[in-house]
Amino acid sequence: MLSQFQAVGQALFTQGLVSSQGGNLSVKLGEHLLITHRGSALGSIQEGDLVETGITKNSRATPLASTELEVHRCIYQNTSALAVVHAHPPYAVALSFTEKEIIPCDVEGRALLAKVPVLSTNMAEKLGELAEDIARLLKEHRVVLVRGHGSFAASQLLEEAYYYTTVLEQSCRLLYLLKALGVAPR
Numbered sequence: 005m006l007s008q009f010q011a012v013g014q015a016l017f018t019q020g021l022v023s024s025q026g027g028n029l030s031v032k033l034g035e036h037l038l039i040t041h042r043g044s045a046l047g048s049i050q051e052g053d054l055v056e057t058g059i060t061k062n063s064r065a066t067p068l069a070s071t072e073l074e075v076h077r078c079i080y081q082n083t084s085a086l087a088v089v090h091a092h093p094p095y096a097v098a099l100s101f102t103e104k105e106i107i108p109c110d111v112e113g114r115a116l117l118a119k120v121p122v123l124s125t126n127m128a129e130k131l132g133e134l135a136e137d138i139a140r141l142l143k144e145h146r147v148v149l150v151r152g153h154g155s156f157a158a159s160q161l162l163e164e165a166y167y168y169t170t171v172l173e174q175s176c177r178l179l180y181l182l183k184a185l186g187v188a189p190r
């Protein structure tokens with residue numbers, strides 16, 4: 005399990021999809037979840053960087069968990085997901101300011117994501133307040149974008165949720181380039 009967190013964390017960091025201490029990862033283990041430590045560096049996850057706590061119940065370790073624990077919990081309570089990747093992909097976040105939804109125009113993005121909703125939020129709002137909206141949208145979509153913040157991808161495997169995140173960013177980079185060239189994507 006640790007090696008999956010390490011592989012995905014390092015890949016997210018080296019591809020610039022999170023900053024040195026941004027983003028968070030979790031997997032569901034029955035009534036528990038394993039989530040990255042508050043402020044942990046995804047690029048160099050060690051065993052002590054993973055925190056186990058309840059999906060609904062707190063444990064002694066709960067205060068150590070990522071600040072976005074509430075969103076991860078809500079996703080597991082309301083969807084069939086077993087893994088969640090939260091990242092800050094720059095092109096996707098840039099487009100989140102101007103788009104209400106991301107509709108990929110590349111083959112991979114279309115096939116895999118079809119449509120990625122953008123949750124609008126006033127910047128003062130805490131992410132925890134959006135937890136239910138994020139979970140609701142993840143019932144029907146593989147990835148959700150939070151305006152001005154980042155992406156939440158949910159799947160059965162950490163590796164797969166990571167893959168969806170990279171596809172979103174790739175699609176958004178293409179959409180951005182087309183916009184810059186003044187070309188309509190469709």
Ligand SMILES: [Zn+2]
Pocket residue numbers: 026027090091092153154
């Ligand atoms: Zn974040």
